[in-house]
Amino acid sequence: xxxxxxxxxxxxxxxxxxxxxxxxxxxxxxxxxxxxxxxxxxxxxxxxxxxxxxxxxxxxxxxxxxxxxxxxxxxxxxxxxxxxxxxxxxxxxxxxxxxxxxxxxxxxxxxxxxxxxxxxxxxxxxxxxxxxxxxxxxxxxxxxxxxxxxxxxxxxxxxxxxxxxxxxxxxxxxxxxxxxxxxxxxxxxxxxxxxxxxxxxxxxxxxxxxxxxxxxxxxxxxxxxxxxxxxxxxxxxxxxxxxxxxxxxxxxxxxxxxxxxxxxxxxxxxxxxxxxxxxxxxxxxxxxxxxxxxxxxxxxxxxxxxxxxxxxxxxxxxxxxxxxxxxxxxxxxxxxxxxxxxxx
Amino acid sequence: xxxxxxxxxxxxxxxxxxxxxxxxxxxxxxxxxxxxxxxxxxxxxxxxxxxxxxxxxxxxxxxxxxxxxxxxxxxxxxxxxxxxxxxxxxxxxxxxxxxxxxxxxxxxxxxxxxxxxxxxxxxxxxxxxxxxxxxxxxxxxxxxxxxxxxxxxxxxxxxxxxxxxxxxxxxxxxxxxxxxxxxxxxxxxxxxxxxxxxxxxxxxxxxxxxxxxxxxxxxxxxxxxxxxxxxxxxxxxxxxxxxxxxxxxxxxxxxxxxxxxxxxxxxxxxxxxxxxxxxxxxxxxxxxxxxxxxxxxxxxxxxxxxxxxxxxxxxxxxxxxxxxxxxxxx
Numbered sequence: 001x002x003x004x005x006x007x008x009x010x011x012x013x014x015x016x017x018x019x020x021x022x023x024x025x026x027x028x029x030x031x032x033x034x035x036x037x038x039x040x041x042x043x044x045x046x047x048x049x050x051x052x053x054x055x056x057x058x059x060x061x062x063x064x065x066x067x068x069x070x071x072x073x074x075x076x077x078x079x080x081x082x083x084x085x086x087x088x089x090x091x092x093x094x095x096x097x098x099x100x101x102x103x104x105x106x107x108x109x110x111x112x113x114x115x116x117x118x119x120x121x122x123x124x125x126x127x128x129x130x131x132x133x134x135x136x137x138x139x140x141x142x143x144x145x146x147x148x149x150x151x152x153x154x155x156x157x158x159x160x161x162x163x164x165x166x167x168x169x170x171x172x173x174x175x176x177x178x179x180x181x182x183x184x185x186x187x188x189x190x191x192x193x194x195x196x197x198x199x200x201x202x203x204x205x206x207x208x209x210x211x212x213x214x215x216x217x218x219x220x221x222x223x224x225x226x227x228x229x230x231x232x233x234x235x236x237x238x239x240x241x242x243x244x245x246x247x248x249x250x251x252x253x254x255x256x257x258x259x260x261x262x263x264x265x266x267x268x269x270x271x272x273x274x275x276x277x278x279x280x281x282x283x284x285x286x287x288x289x290x291x292x293x294x295x296x297x298x299x300x301x302x303x304x305x306x307x308x309x310x311x312x313x314x315x316x317x318x319x320x321x322x323x324x325x326x327x328x329x330x331x332x333x334x335x336x337x338x339x340x341x342x343x344x
Numbered sequence: 345x346x347x348x349x350x351x352x353x354x355x356x357x358x359x360x361x362x363x364x365x366x367x368x369x370x371x372x373x374x375x376x377x378x379x380x381x382x383x384x385x386x387x388x389x390x391x392x393x394x395x396x397x398x399x400x401x402x403x404x405x406x407x408x409x410x411x412x413x414x415x416x417x418x419x420x421x422x423x424x425x426x427x428x429x430x431x432x433x434x435x436x437x438x439x440x441x442x443x444x445x446x447x448x449x450x451x452x453x454x455x456x457x458x459x460x461x462x463x464x465x466x467x468x469x470x471x472x473x474x475x476x477x478x479x480x481x482x483x484x485x486x487x488x489x490x491x492x493x494x495x496x497x498x499x500x501x502x503x504x505x506x507x508x509x510x511x512x513x514x515x516x517x518x519x520x521x522x523x524x525x526x527x528x529x530x531x532x533x534x535x536x537x538x539x540x541x542x543x544x545x546x547x548x549x550x551x552x553x554x555x556x557x558x559x560x561x562x563x564x565x566x567x568x569x570x571x572x573x574x575x576x577x578x579x580x581x582x583x584x585x586x587x588x589x590x591x592x593x594x595x596x597x598x599x600x601x602x603x604x605x606x607x608x609x610x611x612x613x614x615x616x617x618x619x620x621x622x623x624x625x626x627x628x629x630x631x632x633x634x635x636x637x638x639x640x641x642x643x644x645x646x647x648x649x650x651x652x653x654x655x656x657x658x659x660x661x662x663x664x665x666x667x668x669x670x671x672x673x674x
Contacts, residue, residue, distance in 0.1 A: 003465045238424030238452040284439030
């Protein structure tokens, strides 16, 4: 009887995963075909398999659009997953890499790297940006976590994240003040967020890290379920709480840090996608959530990228503006119905 | 107490938070299949003891042995196979179904990433039958009533399949019907499954009816251990409950309010009249230092009474008048 119920749920979940995967595939192809030139879907598929007759299209798809689509998918997965595990770690529905100032921490790391050449003559490269961003994000996360253990309520935690954000912003302003115009411009462009700036060689760093993050999150999904029940139940069920906390901090800073390093601080995906997913499957069982959060994260990011192309226009919008325009109202809506939100 | 049969044993254990020692030199042992109640007022340290014994708080000094093996040499997952807990946390913000929670209870037994196996389903099935929560399986935890939630958490503890379950105030926040139901459930578990239950409670009735062994906890005195009956007869039980403003009635096993330590009221009347006068006096809560005597008789369905207090005496009819008099005396 128990087994039957379980199998029934499992089957329903598999159907949703299948549907979500097909959705992501469809959006990816759509994302690849839209841009300054429209390329039909069938040509996209041909180009992907290297059999396109149109050499220009072939090179547009492989050299420009595929890296951008892959980074959209990666960023979507990374930010959504880090949002999910942070909401579980903090037991707080409004936690997320951006809200808690983790992305600001990563920005600070990058700002110091890009504009701090007066004090730290560092080489700006893919790897050093990643390291700077990850250092910045893990530093902020550690501070927030140590404080969050003392204040249990949502509001204080959010205010804390806000304060971190503005403190970091102020520090970045000081850096900008003392930097030369080129450096400031470089940093500003980075903050707009961009998926198209990621090259194939940078994807070789980004993709494996996202994959590791995804695998680890799936591997700890049963522990995350127990973490949801509270510290006492987690410890007495045999979860090594300390190790789990550090693991979650590690993955979150890595995922949020690495995406922020390459694509700039992208807001709201981390907090919004776990909620959208929970609404869809009406459950917060991490064994079911994790993969779906990754898929829906990828899908949402692809949609944002498609919107940012402004189909029909020659221009495109900064990706950060798009995620904020859609993300902010969602968060406002979440806060408005927070009193009813028992199942986060 | 043979150390070879105890599931859990403590040697010279000192418990508390930080530097603050609440109890020291604790030598406790829990035997197989035994129901042990930690009995005492709120704030006396029941939860601290329970949390220390279940590994949630570090002891200040001393050691705990689980099946004769030192607590410290066992990993968290090995410990999780020996005992499970039911806490007082309300857990309303969890969007998991009851089945999800029971599945999570199998955590210490499941190899990494494996889907549930035959034995996991069997164990859950058994716990569901024992706690009678089949109809709740697909409900969300936050949709349950307090009593239902408590049953689910007890089922979760059963699913973990240890030898011992710690329950922190399992009947707190429950209404009378649910309280009785949970107690009955716990008793059935202790009889049918040979598991040891360690229950913290401030409810004397629960502990007296239920426990094979009591750990009596009181502010500023060492913990007393024994069967409920021995502790009642030795007067230890009434000592603890007496200075709380209650008196433990040795004959009926009930707790009575004592608010009149100095003055006594003696009632002379036939049985039914005596009962009702006593009822009124108890309700009033007589607080005077002076002893008094009430002599009453009934005639024509009326109560004629006489109150003698020292050299004064008063007379009247009806209990209402009597109450007014007693109030004026106080």
